[in-house]
Amino acid sequence: xxxxxxxxxxxxxxxxxxxxxxxxxxxxxxxxxxxxxxxxxxxxxxxxxxxxxxxxxxxxxxxxxxxxxxxxxxxxxxxxxxxxxxxxxxxxxxxxxxxxxxxxxxxxxxxxxxxxxxxxxxxxxxxxxxxxxxxxxxxxxxxxxxxxxxxxxxxxxxxxxxxxxxxxxxxxxxxx
Numbered sequence: 001x002x003x004x005x006x007x008x009x010x011x012x013x014x015x016x017x018x019x020x021x022x023x024x025x026x027x028x029x030x031x032x033x034x035x036x037x038x039x040x041x042x043x044x045x046x047x048x049x050x051x052x053x054x055x056x057x058x059x060x061x062x063x064x065x066x067x068x069x070x071x072x073x074x075x076x077x078x079x080x081x082x083x084x085x086x087x088x089x090x091x092x093x094x095x096x097x098x099x100x101x102x103x104x105x106x107x108x109x110x111x112x113x114x115x116x117x118x119x120x121x122x123x124x125x126x127x128x129x130x131x132x133x134x135x136x137x138x139x140x141x142x143x144x145x146x147x148x149x150x151x152x153x154x155x156x157x158x159x160x161x162x163x164x165x166x167x168x169x170x171x172x173x174x175x176x
Contacts, residue, residue, distance in 0.1 A: 005153075007037075007160045008120050009045045010129040010143060011052040011112065014062055017157070024061040029168040031065060037164050038074050046119050048112035050075040078115045086118035090150060094141055101138050108141040116143070120152045127154040 017023075022030035037043035056063045078087070094100065094108050108114060120127050133144035147154040155163070 006125040033166045082122045086121045090114045
């Protein structure tokens with residue numbers, strides 16, 4: 001039997017969704033599907049992504065959703081020794097790279113991306129991000145390129161939704 005993928009979501013998945021195509025007022029089904037997929041052990045994220053998400057305004061839809069709706073176990077910790085070791089390997093690779101500009105390396109060191117890849121390396125899970133690979137980039141260390149370097153699968157939001165067989169049906173409301 002084929003093992004079902006477990007998806008670990010980057011902050012841009014949540015942020016892009018709430019800012020555009022799956023905003024809370026237009027498409028609540030997207031947000032329900034994320035929680036439902038978590039309950040079936042198919043979707044999660046990490047503590048460092050949660051920290052990025054809750055850094056917004058306290059009354060912002062996404063911040064409220066993370067604090068009030070997302071189940072407690074959704075955001076997994078990154079303190080395990082294996083994850084710390086994997087992160088060290090990733091961080092050293094970025095810092096030693098002659099490809100990236102110093103400002104790109106510094107920015108990468110302050111973000112959750114390296115932790116996301118490290119977590120997925122250790123747990124055999126798949127990164128979900130809206131970033132596109134740009135292997136020749138010098139000004140930015142992109143998540144899909146780090147995934148490729150460390151043989152961690154990465155997918156976009158739409159691929160994940162299709163794999164999870166999510167259907168976002170129209171809920172027509174009576175005109176007032």
